[in-house]
Amino acid sequence: MEQPTRLGRAVKATVLVLVVAAVAYPLLGVLGTSIASQSDIIRSTGLVLWPDHPTLDAYRTILTGGVVTRALLVSIGVTVLGTGASLVVTVCMAYGLSRREVTGSRLILMTALFTMLFNAGIIPNFLLVKGIGLYDTYASLVAPTLVSAFNLVVLRAFFMNLPEELYDAARVDGAGDLRILLRLVLPLSKAVIAVVSLFYAVTYWNAFFNALLYLDGSDKWPLPMVLRTYVLQGQSLSSAAAGESLAPEQAVQMAVLVIAVVPILLVYPFLQRYFTKGVLTGAIKG
Structure with a gap:
């Protein structure tokens, strides 16, 4: 060169x-x-x-109770629980689809990939969520986006690239699929799981559209909905945050924006060393 x-x-x-x-x-x-x-x-x-x-009057205003504090707790809970649930379902599904001996795995994979190209639309999704009783619940913020087809394909590709001899040796020792997944596959997949975790966490933390569709009332709003309503649309936030505020309205709005950005900025450095290795999963074979 x-x-x-x-x-x-x-x-x-x-x-x-x-x-x-x-x-x-x-x-x-x-x-x-x-x-x-x-x-x-x-x-x-x-x-x-x-x-x-x-x-620091703006931060005192939004962190001493009110809609911002409640929305922050909702976002943290939805992000933690949603990321955990999505990882469990995606890892188990990817492991099953990576095994060639599983009957119908290709059909299930094609069905998952189909969702990357075509979506049912807003009204069918809304009717489905309401029909199964998830409307106006926190579960409606997690269930519709529980599995990402892209993350599923990334994990499946990584699991398939693991040497088949490792699976055979584990089965000779009497290990079942669950033990192979927990004791063999997951320890070797820390990089890609860290990257997928970051993808899911960012998705749940920044998501507001599900809250806009499926939540009835501001008492269950996550932080992105507060940003949309009080910052982007310019509605007054000081009175909604914690009663009478000594901080200027613009400072309060920017403080909410900082709180929405900082958690991802704090998490990313811990996952950065896995990021390059994880995103190249499946790019090189052999």
Whole structure:
């Protein structure tokens, strides 16, 4: 491979700096505005990158009770339980579909892949959720998206690439499918399971459409619905958060946005070392 020229390195460095600046500017603006005082916001007439009078009044407002605190707890519960349930179902289904001796596995796989191309639509999904008694329950935030066909295919490809000799040796030792899955397959699949877990967690954490369709009332809203209603649509959040607020409305809205973004930013570094290995699963065979 040819060594890059000085001009090539300079261009790459310039592009990288511009990309980082384009990402960092709005992030710093949101963070700075969330801790800005009313005078800082009025003076800047927009996002505050560096407030002269920083204050945590906006975070006190939204974390001392009210709709934001309740929505945060709902999002955490739905993300944790939903990710766990999706992993259990997806791993078990992928393991079964990876075994060639399972009758009808190809038909089931084709059915799962069919859902990646065609969707029943909003009205049939709504009627189904309501018909099975999940309407206006937290289960409606998990059940319709319990299994992702993409994640299923990724896990199945990884399980099929494991050496068949390992399965044969385990069966010679008297291990059944459940023991093989728990003692053999899962320990060898930490990378891909970490990546799939991140995909599911991000999906559940950011999802608001199911809540918009299936929840009747704001008492069960997850955090993305609060963002949509009070931040994007511009409705007043200070009174809904915790009574009378000392923080400016714009600072409260940006504080909610920070709280919605930070959990994923904190989780990602712990899974980053698995990410590259996991996303390349199935790309190289042999």
